[in-house]
Amino acid sequence: MEGNIFAKNLEVIKRRFKYIYEKLDKLNTANRIKENIKVISEVAKDSNIVLKVNIGSKEYYLSSKYKPVEEARKLVNAQDLKREGIKILFGIGNVYLIKELLNYMHEDGKLVIIEPYLDIFIKIIESIDITHILEDERVVIWIFDGDTESLGNMLDMYLDWTKTEKTKFILSPNYDKFSKEESTIVLKVIRDLLVDNKLTVNTILYFGKMWQENILKNLRYLLESSWINNFKDSFISLPAVIVSAGPSLNKNVHLLKQINDKAIILTGGRTLKILLEHDVKPDFVVTIDGSEKNYKLFENVDYSDIPLLYSPRTHYRILEQHKGKFKIMLNSDRFTYNLFMKYGIDTGFVGGGGSVSCFAFDIATKIFNCSPIIFVGQDLAYTNGLIHAIGAHDRLNEISVEDNPNLLYVDGVMGDKVVTDYALYNFLRWFERRIMYDNSGRLYINATEGGANIKGTIPMRLSEVIDSYFAQATSIEEKKREEIEKKFKIVDDNTRVEIIKELENINKDLSEILDKVNKALELNKRLLNGYDKSTLEELESIDNFLNEKFKEGSLLDDFLLSISYEVLNHEINYEIPEKANVDIVEKGEKLYKGIKKAIEYSLPILQESLKEIKSRPCY
Template identity: 25%
Template sequence: MQENYQIIKNKNPYLCSLLNSTSINNINYEQSKHGDTILVAEYNQKKIYLNSKYNPKKEARTRIEQVNVNSPTIFQVGIGYGYEFEELYRNKKKNAFIIIIEPNPSILAAALNSNYNLQDLFNDNRVLIISGSKIQINEQLHEVKKHFPFSKEIELFVNHYAFTLYEQSNLKELIELIKTTIIARYTSAGNDIKDTLIGIRHMFTNSPHFPYSKNIEELQKYYKGMPIVCVASGPSLDKNINELYNIQEHVLIFCADTSYEKLLNYSIIPDAVSTTERMKKVYDLFYKNKTFHPNTVLFAEGLVYPEILSEFPNAKAITFRSTKYVENRFGEFFKSTNIEDVGSSCAHMSFAMAKRLKSDPIILLGQDLAYSEEGYSHANSTYMEGKTIEEAKQNVEYTIAYDGVSKVKTHATWNLFRNWFEEQISQTPNRIINATEGGAFIHGAEHISLKETVERYISSNKKRSFIEDMGKLEPGSTNEDMKNFADFIDFQLSNFEEIEKLLKKIDRKIEIIHDIVSIKKNVLKQDLAKRILKQCIQYMDQVWEYDHFRSIVVPIILQLNQHGHDINVISTRKEIIKYYEFLWGKVRQLLQLMPILREEYKRGKAVILNQLNNNVDNNDFFIEETMEEIYE
C-alpha cells in the first residue's frame, strides 16, 4: 500500500529504497480458519506459517502477554502479517519505542502491501522499521539509534517463525547487534547536564563561525579512493614516526591534537588537526600561544572552547555529532558545517572526516587503545608522555592484542573507543588498515605494518594541497540560515515556558502527596496518593514529548529510569514515599534549570542577531571558571 511506503520513506529512506527493489518471492497470502489474512512462506519445499492458521489475533494476544510491555524500548524480530505488532502497540506505554526488525524484506513488503491497519501505527514517531541483511540492518540501526530512549532496559520479542525461517547463528548475531546498539546509545548520553550546558553555551558563542566553516563533503571529487593516515598518540607511534616523515609528501595526514606538536617536532606537517573537547584545559594545553603551520586545517566540533575557533589562523571544518540530538539540530541550520558521527575522541574525529571524504584506505597509526609492554599510555613527546597504568586510576581490563592472539592491558574508556571504530568499520565498504603495530586488535581492520601499507597503497605521486582545496570551498550558509536558527531558538523558548508550567503542576501535586502520606495508617488516603502519583507520571510523559528539552536533560532521565518502578506494583506507604521523594527532587532540579536555559537561549539569540547586524565582534567567550552559575 502506497501510504505505508511513504511513511517508511520519511523515516528510513534506505529501507524504502530496499523495499522498492524487493519482489515478494515465496510469500503467499491465505485465510485463517477464523477468516483473517495470514502470511505463509515457502521454505525448503515446506510451508512455514508466519501467523496462526486458526485464530492469528488471539494467538498474537497470547504471545504478547509474555512480553514486558512496560519497557521503554521494545524490539520485535519478525513482523509476520503484523498482528503481534498491533497487539504490542496497543499495550505499550505511551512513550515507549517499538523497533521492528524483519530480516526478510519480502515478508515486510507483503505485510505493507496488504495490512491497512499498519498505516496509523507506522505514523507514530516512536515506531521504527528495519529490514535486510545483517550489514543492511547494522547500517539502519546506526542511522535510527539517535531516536532511541536513553535506557539500557530493553525488551526483546522474537516472533515464533524466526526460529524456523532464520539460521540460529544469524539470530544470535542479530541479538548481539541489538545489545551493542543499545549500549552505544546509552553510553553516548553522557552523565552530566553541566557538560551539556557548556556545550550549548559554546555552540551559541561559536555560531558566528559556523557560516564560514567548510563542508569537506564537497572535496570527495578529489579524495575519494585516496589513502589518508589518521594519527593518534598511542605509545606505538614512536615505531613509525620516521616512516611517516618519509611519506608525508604523498599522503594526507589527519592527526589528533594530542599528537600535533610531536609531529611538528619531527618536521611532519599534518594536513589537519582534530579537536573535540569543550574544556578550557584543552585550549590551554594545545592551542593557547601555540604556532600552527599555515598548511594545517582545523577539524573542530561546534561546541569546542570558543577561543580555539577564534584564534586558530587557518581554514576550519566545523562538525556536529549526528548522534547527539541537540548538536545535530544546531548543525542542520548551517549547510557549510559537517554533520557526522565523530565519536568521542580526536582520533575518532580524524577517522570520521577521512570517511566523509570517502578515503580508501584509511590508515590508523598510533591507535593503540592499550598500554605498552612497559605500561605507558601515550607516545613520547606528547602531553601524556610517561603516564603509566598506576597513574591512570582506571581498572585494568584485558583485550585481544594487535597480533590477534595474545592479550594486552587496556581500560573501559579505550574499549568504548575501540568499539566505536569497530562499529564504523562494519558500516563502510572501504578498506581500513590498522598500521599501529601494537596495542589492541581492532576487529574489521586489516593489521599490517606501515611499511607494507606504503608499498601496497601509497603512490610516489605528490599529494594534493588540502589547504588549497579547502580554500576553493565557498561558505554554504546564508543570512536566511541564521534567521531560521533565530526562529528555532524562539520556538524552544516558547517550549520552555510550556515545560515549566507542566513541572510546576507536578510540583504542586507532589506537595499534596507529601501532605497525604504524612498521615499514617490512612489506607484510603494512600490510594489517593498513588492516583495523584500516576497523574504526575503522566505529566512527566508530556514533558518528555519535547524532544529538544529531553535531549538536554538525558542524565536526569537516566536517573529516573534507574530508580523508577512500575507505579502499578507500588503498594506500601514506604514505597510511595520513596518514589515521590525521588521524583520530587528531580522535578525541582528541572525547575532550577529552566531559568538558566531561558537565559542561555536568549543570549544565543542575541549572538545570532548581532551576527545578522554585522556586529561580528563576539567577545562574550565563556570562561570555565564561571561555572558556579551553571546548574549541576
C-alpha cells in the same frame, strides 16, 4: 477455514510489513530458512491452537499444550517488565504470550518480534488469526535470515537512546532449545547496539551542558570560518594519513617526515605535539571534544599556521588560541547546520563516530575523497598495556589487565590477540563498517604495526608503505596550499547581517520561552489538586508552543537532550491512578524546570557572544 485465516493475515502483512509480504510472495524451497523443520498445529486442552516443532527426532511445543493462555499470563507476570519502553521477543511461536505482553504494555511501548524460522511464521498465519497483533502499531516483526547487518539497521531504528534502561529481551518458550545459535547471534547484535546507545546516553548526560557553552561561545567564530563542504573532492585520489595516538605510534612516527609533502596528513590534538616534535607538520588538525582536557592538549602549542577543522562543540579556547586564517567548521550539530541552511549554505554534515580519528576518516573519505587511506597509531587496543603513545598521554598511561571486567580480547594486526575495552571495540567496529560499505574501490592500509586488526585494511609496516606508494611520488605541497586558499570562503556581508538578526531573534525567543515555562510550572502544581480542564488546556497550549520552538535543530538541543533522557525515564505508576497523577505532574515539573535551567544558563552566554560578534571588525 485455514485459507480464510491466511488471507486475512496476509492482507494486513501486505499493508504493514511489505518486506515480509514480498518474501512470502517469492517463496520457494530455497527461501526457507531451515529445511529440516516440520511445524504442526494442534488443539490444546483449552481448545486454543498451539504449534509444535519437529526437528529430527525431537519435538518442541511453542506454548503449553494444556492451557496456553494461562501459561502466557504467568510468563508475563514472572518477567521483570516495565510497561513503557521496548520489548524484544525472540520467536513468534507463542501468540498468546504476544497478546499478554501487548495487554501489559503501555500504549507508547514497542514490541519487536524477531522470528528465525520462516516456516513457523507461515504456520502461524495459516492457523491463527493474528490480525489484531499485526494491526497493533506497537508491533514490529522481523524474519531473521542470518543477515546481522539488516537486523542491526532495523533495531537501530527502534532502540531509542532515551530508553535504553527500559529495553528487555525475552525468549519465547523452547526457542533456546532448537534455535540457540540464532538467538545468541541476535542477542549479540542487540547488546552491541545497546552498548552504542549507552555510550551515546552517557556522552549526552556528561557533555550536554559543556557542549551548550561551547556552541554559544563559538558562535563568534562561525562567521569567520569556512565550512567543510567547500573542500569536497579537493584532494581526490591523493593519499591521506590519519595519525592517531595509539601506543604503536612511537614505532614509526619519525618516518612520517619522509612523506610530509607527499600526502594529506590529518591528526587530532593528542598527537599534534608529538608530530611537531618530529618535525612533521600536519595538513589539518581535527578537534571535536568540548572538554577542558582536550584544550590542555593544545595549550602551549603553536598551531595557528595549521588549518583547524573544528566542531562547534569543541572547547572554545582552542578556537580562541588559533590566530590563523584557516578555521574550517565541521557541522556535527543540527543547530549550526540548520542556521546556515536557512540562508542557502550547505556546510556539510560530518557525523563522525565519537572520536577524532572517526571524524578524520569521514573527512578523508567522504569530503576530500582521498585514496589510499593509511592508518598510523590506530591501535584501538591497549598494546603492551599502554593507553596512548608515549608523549601523547596524561599522567596515567598504563592499564591493569588482570581481573578487569571491562576488557576483552580481539584479533591483533600482528596475528596475536590484543586487549581492548568496549569503547575502543565500538570504534573498531565503526571503522570496519565504514570500510565494508565503501564501494569506491578505495584502498585502506593499516600501518599501525600493532594493536587490533581492522577488517578491510591491508596490514603493512609504514616503511613498506613509503617504499611501495611514495618512492616515485612527487611533492603535492603546492597543490595543498592552492586548494586550501581557493576553497576557503566565508559568508558574505549580507548573509552575515542576516545570521546575526537570526541570533537576535533566538535571543528574544528564549526570553519568551522562559516566561511560558515559568507559567507552566505554576499551572502544573494546580494539577495535584485534581482534574482541571482549563488548566490542562492552558498547559497543552504552552506545550504546543514549546514543541514548535524546540523542533530538531534548536540552539538548546544538546542541553535539552539530557533533560529529555531524565524525563522520558521518569517512571509512572499506572497501577494506582492517584499515584499516576502525581507521577505525571512530577514528570512535567522535571521537563519545565529543565528547560528553565537550560535557558537561564544559556541566555547570558548568547548575549555575550552577540555583543562580541558585533564588535568584530568585519561586522
